[in-house]
Amino acid sequence: MSVQFQVNGKKVEVEVEPRLTLADCLRHSLRLTGTHVGCEHGVCGACTVIVDGAAVRSCLMLAVQAEGSEIVTIEGLSNDDDLTPLQKSFRKHHALQCGFCTPGMITTAHVLLSEEPDCDAARVREVLSGNLCRCTGYISIVEAVLDARSAYGHKEQAGDAARERR
């Protein structure tokens, strides 16, 4: 079947079997390999992409279901010349080691911060609990996301640091 959608601002048209997942379509048909596949049953979150503004597990979506959608992947959230503020914060806090879960973490965090720039540590942990990481132990990831809030409009408040400690 032929399916048309937008990826990272560009219109694409691909010929796919109905059974091809959006994750595999992005990775193999469109060669956007930044989105990773870690489980194929909707648990690990490595495959997270943005579909019409919402973070979704692309391994649980069929490519044919993406007809007419606007999709953003990690490639669309990155620049050639420099890291984005969120990426810089991840690097500063050493919020990645092997890098496999990282695109999913960045994508999910980006949507969260875009919608809730004032989110606190508990909310960040709640949202990221759908993204598995085996290397970092998560603490540096949560710190990185909190530190990036100001780039999304959050105003630093006295007592922020004290409140984050739990």
Add this chain to the structure above:
Amino acid sequence: MKLPPFDYACPTTLPEAVQLLASHDGDAKAIAGGQSLVPMLAFRLAQPTLLVDLRKLADLRGIRISDQGVTLGAMVRWRDIEDDERLATAHPLLKAAISHVAHYQIRNRGTVGGSVAHADPAAEMPGIAVTCDAEISVVGKSGAHVIQAADFFQGALTTALTPDEIIVSIRLPPWPAGRRWGFQEFSRRRGDFAMAAAAVFYDQDARGKARNAHVGVIGVGDRPLRLSAVEDVLNGQSIDEATIAKADAAASAAVDPQDDIHASAAYRRSLVGTMVERALRGAAAA
């Protein structure tokens, strides 16, 4: 774990969707958010020859609040329930239960109808449907009809739906102001399926005694259970420590869970009592 091969259709009307399901002799399946169905396909536990995508069916969307109660279109997503501020008063128990469902990304795609049709014994939505005497409106080749929640869930992953039927909406009866309610769930990790959960509500008579008590539990049987034995303990009583303790014991006595890799039967039996106890304590304190 690549998906098995299947054909795909994306009808634009409900009759068309029903026709597609009916014509495939039980081998076609409806797909809504896919958050439960696609993993089953990935493990090849289901191998339908045709998937019928419901995403273009406008009839299945929307949350209506009226004097008939809260009517959730089958394609309403967990996210939609989270975002709908009216539900804080129109059905706070629904809101509280749904806050436990899965994770962020799944909540953006998973639907009410999908969860009810899938009928996992530890899922929150079937639990709320049963606890609240919901009515499930379905449409099939022989037309439209309504199935009571009590008759709908027939076993693990088994419902009263025939292969040609599609859930259109789920109606929860009206929720009066002043109603007491509580919801408690315990799972291995945040967002996992419940090892046990309890949803309770009751109204109060002029003397402050409970009446119309509803107690539903999930995770301790092959389907959500209404615990009439516990409701009998509560009705006509003040919900004090003594009543709560009796309710705890009655809940544990009323269920017969199985051992599985996540919890032993004895533990679940005790846990459901604790969930009822804590849900009641929350309801009484509010």
Add this chain to the structure above:
Amino acid sequence: MRTVNSLIGSAIERLEDLRFLRGRGQYVDDLARKDMLHAAFLRSSVAHGRIRSIDDSAARALPGVHSVITAKDIGNRVPRVPMRLQPLPDFEPFGQPVIAEHKVRYVGEVLALVLADTAGIAEDALGLIEVDIDPLPAVADRCSSAQNASLLFEDTGTNLAIKFHAVRGDAAAAFKDAPYVRRESFRTQRHLALPMEPRGLLAEWDAARGRLTVSGGAKVLFFNRRTLAKEMGLAESAIEIVENDVGGGFGARGEFYPEDFLIPFAARHAGRPVKWTEDRRENLMCLNHAREAECDVEIACTREGTILGLRGHAYVDVGAYMRTNGAVGARNIAQFMSGPYRIANIDIDVALQLTNKTPVGTYRGPGRFETDFFRERFLDMVAQDLGLDRVEFRRRNLVRLQEMPYSIATITPFESKDEFDSGDYQVTLDRCLDEIQWAEKSKLAGKLIDGRYHGVAIGCFIEGGAAGPKESARMVLEPDGLYSVYVGSSAIGQGLETAFAQIAADALEVPMDRIRGVFHGTTSFVSDGYGAYHSRSVVMGGSAMLAAAANLRDMIRAQAAERLGCAPAEIEIVEGTKAVGPGGKSVPLQGLSTEGISAEGAFLNKKHTYTYGAHAAHVAVDPKLGHVELIDYVIVEDCGRIINPLTVHGQAVGSAVQGLGGAMMEHLVYDQQGQLLTGSLADYLIPTASDFPNIRAIVLENHPSPINPLGAKGAGEGGIIAAGGVMANAVANALSTFGVQPRELPLTPTRIWELVQAAKQPVAE
């Protein structure tokens, strides 16, 4: 003249992050080749049986299927997976054929391999292969294994692969007159490394040149190349194994598995590139399992709390075959049961029992996590019996600074003498007590607050690292004046490229931006490499780089001396950019040689380094839910010399969370028929961001290691080692009013609840 600040010890942001953050990493499944075939493996769903027939005719007829390979297509003798570590003759009969020949011995064992146009079709074809297996009784655990009623290898007459023995002093004498003896049994559960990236391989056979290229390598690429060369009848030089980006290893990825033969074989067989991507179901079933062990041990002490001896038996369930490094965990259990404590008399044997389950291998801190749980639980029990303070009891028995180097128990067979290199274990213990605020927190022990019981615990550990024998590095001064570094170590996410760039830049006395890159793992980079295991990369690879850097500087001086007409000893290299001779004459290094100047270096090592420290935990337990909240967790470790504080801290925290997963929730569950019941991530539970949010790690460098020029010690496994013992002790402390004594992991809600219920029952007379 040294350039500004030393890079070693600096919290340099990682170079590899630049590609990982943008989704520009290149993991093996990201690779594609024209004309590529996709492979899928048919795996046994029976745990133990004799293969009668495999009928692949329907599979081969499926459109899109290229071919099906079974044992008969491999040749006269199906190759075996080799033993890489402890290759004792005892293990020979228990080696795994790379594809099942006459028997299957675990669920997941390869029966056939399908090659097809797409991964989907390859998997469709699996369902069309008819396999006829006569089932045999499954050996489900180490007890039934020891009965030898159902044998996995009939010719051997036994399911016991080997027994290791750890001996020190004279345990029999020590126990004979000991004033206090206690006997206990403990058990740890089967779990596994579960890296986020499943395995994968892409093999390409160039028939014209007789060359094989295999991508997807990790950990021990040189050993794997050597093995593959032998098994495929090729020269080592005809094979290149490429290390791409790797999504975590933790000891499990990168060993030589059956697929590491079958996929390259398939590529040569088909004459086309073959790609295999493991799915998560396979990963849970087929990646090396680990940690399933039991012990039945006795401890002897004086009444004042001096440990006199430790003796007993341990049993490791090693699964169906002995492969690559399957003996390491078991051996470590015996040798390291004493941990960082002074125990003069030791007599512990460990039996490796074969069962019809997935074979085991190393997983971060192999054997050490298990044995630390056994020992630390025992110490808390003994302290309670003798009325001693748990901290003072440990303090009294910790090996002291003055006793370094300290010899530990000898292991036979495979005579292995070992000693702790350096360290002051009291310092890390004190720091840990301080950080968790032990004096305050221990007042909460056993108290019920808001429906939960609070508890604290502390435990001490050592982590062995820097396994030899050797590592190689090559450094090149490029014609453009930049430096390239090649090293035999493997990157598995640990930040190697950055740490090594720091070491290289310091050794060459240049700023980091003059290092073009650190190239690791791939077999063409150095003539002889070893890889990343046993926390060895910084010590072995780093030290090899120091040697290479020294050799390179010598060669640069020699070249510059020729140019300037003086002796090499008169040349000084300034700021890594120019060579200055007598009288101030200089020549720039850029362009010094048109082909570049390359020098190799190696580091040989027979000893281990020992990072050491302490963990402490504060928990609150809900006795009705069996839920444990981790209120605070502190790790203090001394790793000799910190190369990059950011990355070593990240290793400690990440390692600790894995340890907590092992302590609280991870479990590979089998039934009595050898069926794996935890076949998905919905059933095999690992920690998420919500589970353990309060962990602190403090890394010290007070006691460098004397056995390598960097003074570094292998680090990265310490975080995991102490987690089981500390959490179990904290839970026991919290539930002390019930007299709860956990003896088994994981500490699931059911297990904690059951312990409380059992304690509430009146004890039968």
